[in-house]
Amino acid sequence: MATRLKDIAHDLGLSVVTISKVLRDHPDIGEATRKRVLKRIKELNYQPNFAARSLITGQTWTIGLVVPDLLHPFFAQIAKAISVEVRKKGYSLFISSSDEDPALEQEEIAQLLARRVDVLLIASSQWTVESFRRIEEQKTPYILLDRQFSGLESNFVGVDDRAVGLLATTHLIEQGCRRIAHVRGPEISTALGRLDGYRRALAAAQMAPLPGHIVSIGSSGDHRGEKGGYEAASKLLGHKSRPDGIFCFNDPVALGTMRAILDAGLRIPEDVAVVGCGNLSYSDLLRVPLSSVDQGSMTIGKVAASLALKLAHNKTPRRPKSELIPPHMVVRASSLRSRAAPEPSQLLPSPARE
Amino acid sequence: MATRLKDIAHDLGLSVVTISKVLRDHPDIGEATRKRVLKRIKELNYQPNFAARSLITGQTWTIGLVVPDLLHPFFAQIAKAISVEVRKKGYSLFISSSDEDPALEQEEIAQLLARRVDVLLIASSQWTVESFRRIEEQKTPYILLDRQFSGLESNFVGVDDRAVGLLATTHLIEQGCRRIAHVRGPEISTALGRLDGYRRALAAAQMAPLPGHIVSIGSSGDHRGEKGGYEAASKLLGHKSRPDGIFCFNDPVALGTMRAILDAGLRIPEDVAVVGCGNLSYSDLLRVPLSSVDQGSMTIGKVAASLALKLAHNKTPRRPKSELIPPHMVVRASSLRSRAAPEPSQLLPSPARE
DNA sequence: AAAGTAATCGATAACTGTATCGAAGATCAA
DNA sequence: TTGATCTTCGATACAGTTATCGATTACTTT
Numbered sequence: 001m002a003t004r005l006k007d008i009a010h011d012l013g014l015s016v017v018t019i020s021k022v023l024r025d026h027p028d029i030g031e032a033t034r035k036r037v038l039k040r041i042k043e044l045n046y047q048p049n050f051a052a053r054s055l056i057t058g059q060t061w062t063i064g065l066v067v068p069d070l071l072h073p074f075f076a077q078i079a080k081a082i083s084v085e086v087r088k089k090g091y092s093l094f095i096s097s098s099d100e101d102p103a104l105e106q107e108e109i110a111q112l113l114a115r116r117v118d119v120l121l122i123a124s125s126q127w128t129v130e131s132f133r134r135i136e137e138q139k140t141p142y143i144l145l146d147r148q149f150s151g152l153e154s155n156f157v158g159v160d161d162r163a164v165g166l167l168a169t170t171h172l173i174e175q176g177c178r179r180i181a182h183v184r185g186p187e188i189s190t191a192l193g194r195l196d197g198y199r200r201a202l203a204a205a206q207m208a209p210l211p212g213h214i215v216s217i218g219s220s221g222d223h224r225g226e227k228g229g230y231e232a233a234s235k236l237l238g239h240k241s242r243p244d245g246i247f248c249f250n251d252p253v254a255l256g257t258m259r260a261i262l263d264a265g266l267r268i269p270e271d272v273a274v275v276g277c278g279n280l281s282y283s284d285l286l287r288v289p290l291s292s293v294d295q296g297s298m299t300i301g302k303v304a305a306s307l308a309l310k311l312a313h314n315k316t317p318r319r320p321k322s323e324l325i326p327p328h329m330v331v332r333a334s335s336l337r338s339r340a341a342p343e344p345s346q347l348l349p350s351p352a353r354e
Numbered sequence: 355m356a357t358r359l360k361d362i363a364h365d366l367g368l369s370v371v372t373i374s375k376v377l378r379d380h381p382d383i384g385e386a387t388r389k390r391v392l393k394r395i396k397e398l399n400y401q402p403n404f405a406a407r408s409l410i411t412g413q414t415w416t417i418g419l420v421v422p423d424l425l426h427p428f429f430a431q432i433a434k435a436i437s438v439e440v441r442k443k444g445y446s447l448f449i450s451s452s453d454e455d456p457a458l459e460q461e462e463i464a465q466l467l468a469r470r471v472d473v474l475l476i477a478s479s480q481w482t483v484e485s486f487r488r489i490e491e492q493k494t495p496y497i498l499l500d501r502q503f504s505g506l507e508s509n510f511v512g513v514d515d516r517a518v519g520l521l522a523t524t525h526l527i528e529q530g531c532r533r534i535a536h537v538r539g540p541e542i543s544t545a546l547g548r549l550d551g552y553r554r555a556l557a558a559a560q561m562a563p564l565p566g567h568i569v570s571i572g573s574s575g576d577h578r579g580e581k582g583g584y585e586a587a588s589k590l591l592g593h594k595s596r597p598d599g600i601f602c603f604n605d606p607v608a609l610g611t612m613r614a615i616l617d618a619g620l621r622i623p624e625d626v627a628v629v630g631c632g633n634l635s636y637s638d639l640l641r642v643p644l645s646s647v648d649q650g651s652m653t654i655g656k657v658a659a660s661l662a663l664k665l666a667h668n669k670t671p672r673r674p675k676s677e678l679i680p681p682h683m684v685v686r687a688s689s690l691r692s693r694a695a696p697e698p699s700q701l702l703p704s705p706a707r708e
Numbered sequence: 709a710a711a712g713t714a715a716t717c718g719a720t721a722a723c724t725g726t727a728t729c730g731a732a733g734a735t736c737a738a
Numbered sequence: 739t740t741g742a743t744c745t746t747c748g749a750t751a752c753a754g755t756t757a758t759c760g761a762t763t764a765c766t767t768t
Binding site: 002047048049050051052054055060062069070071073076077079080083084087090092093094095096097099107108111112113114115116138255281282285286287 | 356401402403404405406408409414416423424425427430431433434437438441444446447448449450451453461462465466467468469470492609635636639640641
């Protein structure tokens with residue numbers, strides 16, 4: 001059986017209270033006894049019982065994280081960063097993957113609330129605000145990741161999506177593109193922000209989207225991702241004023257877009273330049289390495305973790321805080337056409353990674 | 355404040371004990387009161403306090419998972435599968451990423467043990483057996499994932515590495531390769547098993563590795579992965595009897611190998627066929643899509659979860675169980691040279707994924 | 709009617725640690 | 739010396755649940 005405070009107290013002829021105080025650096029303990037206790041604690045390799053501690057303090061020293069898909073490198077990176085950061089402060093991290101299923105996500109949130117996690121971090125695939133209201137009822141502090149919800153004032157950490165759109169579109173303009181199209185995503189904050197940035201970048205250069213140059217990928221699960229990108233890009237390429245640059249909502253969509261361009265017998269980036277978003281780990285291993293806007297997922301994780309730790313300690317709820325992480329552009333072959341053609345070696349995976 | 359058993363008991367004029375029994379489907383409760391209690395529980399949305407429950411039962415209904423790198427799709431897939439499976443049974447999963455650092459891994463194991471997880475799952479990056487001995491001292495059941503340790507009798511779930519080597523090498527033989535080389539990994543169970551399978555497959559075809567056709571990637575962190583593969587393959591290609599097929603320890607190494615082959619002005623698979631292992635998510639997005647042995651990471655996760663749940667309930671320790679998952683070959687362009695040349699479309703990402 | 713049995717529920721202790729306040733002794737000032 | 743203050747430690751209550759065993763009631767059997 002594991003050693004308890006009682007055992008140590010009995011060994012040293014002290015009371016449990018004294019041992020408990022030593023453990024928590026309580027001031028009113030004599031130096032001599034403090035040393036004796038610490039020595040014995042080390043000898044017996046005492047590990048405090050979190051259950052008993054939680055019962056009285058109300059804190060569990062755990063943090064919950066719900067992501068739509070742990071396989072997605074973006075969320076995996078965030079999860080990893082959070083795990084590392086909170087562990088340093090003695091917190092452990094529950095991670096669960098909702099598989100993009102709102103119903104499953106709600107169950108997982110409920111389970112984590114039942115476990116009385118100190119803070120809840122959610123990258124939600126929800127469409128309504130309802131489940132967040134339930135979290136608020138329980139008075140558990142929570143932080144939304146990646147995606148925001150209008151009409152919900154909550155803590156938020158994610159990339160600055162407007163800056164994403166600005167960065168990508170401005171880059172295409174600088175590369176000499178004049179007919180820049182956008183394959184946009186569904187009606188969620190990330191897609192809307194990127195669309196807005198795209199529009200603003202064009203406007204800043206005295207340009208405007210040509211009619212039909214903003215296409216949306218299908219909302220059904222089957223037509224999202226790469227397939228949706230292929231279909232959307234096919235539409236664009238059949239257009240009478242064919243785009244010479246396409247900014248895609250995310251990297252999978254950009255992959256589909258690139259496939260459509262190559263299938264149409266066109267060259268990337270000479271005929272059509274492509275920029276995605278997410279900077280996924282495969283981005284520089286492709287046939288044509290994909291330029292992409294990096295969302296700074298590691299930074300998102302670190303910032304979210306630090307905010308979570310703050311919330312865990314402040315018993316008094318503060319005003320919700322929104323942290324926008326600045327994105328940065330990672331230029332690869334798919335959009336590099338201003339200067340000389342890229343070296344052949346750049347078309348292949350290179351050992352030096354971003 | 356959250357509702358407690360006491361509240362429900364008071365509301366209905368019953369004792370806490372009765373409510374507790376209803377919650378756990380104890381037989382000696384009358385049907386009428388059982389329904390009344392369940393109704394009230396639902397009304398108040400009662401959530402049991404895990405801390406109090408753990409304190410008395412000794413079970414925490416949590417499972418711990420330690421992986422070397424959550425960003426690696428192999429481990430991400432395993433983590434996801436485990437998370438989904440154990441959640442169904444009411445368990446929550448602590449996940450931590452050790453960043454391939456043995457010292458960090460030990461800290462994380464210690465933290466999870468201190469939390470009294472019911473079962474510990476470890477994909478270890480350890481070199482010694484020492485830390486597992488400590489787990490055994492605490493009498494916490496544990497399961498090793500992916501990598502085994504000689505001289506340590508423990509529960510294990512992972513791919514059948516010998517079968518991996520057999521499958522890959524046999525495939526290359528069937529594709530008409532006659533000088534098959536192997537880029538092997540370090541001195542750990544996975545690499546040794548795959549090497550053994552490679553040897554056996556050759557022997558079964560009355561063949562043997564030519565001298566110098568088994569090369570090892572460097573053990574230092576810098577020379578592992580893609581860079582190590584590039585260096586190892588360069589050696590092989592300079593050999594007087596140049597290989598016409600290479601089986602690589604894993605996919606990153608295979609990527610480096612392919613880069614070396616193309617840099618040498620040779621064709622894949624016509625001059626040299628390549629097979630990797632891991633079937634990483636980028637495998638069919640490459641310039642030359644990579645044939646790879648799939649390790650069945652989802653199956654590993656599911657089997658590990660099911661074993662973990664068994665261990666969580668059996669208070670009496672059973673004999674350690676070893677579960678070997680059969681791998682399967684995923685043939686793509688990098689090794690397909692027996693019949694007609696692959697269709698051009700196969701050289702590009704295809705929407706239909708394995 | 710007496711005794712036995714089954715069904716249903718509750719009183720009490722226990723699990724381990726923490727918060728609170730009080731007690732004992734030491735030290736110091738007046 | 740007295741009183742006050744400080745230092746160091748402990749007694750007690752408590753957090754929310756479950757294990758155990760005893761109590762009550764109703765029903766059955768002989």
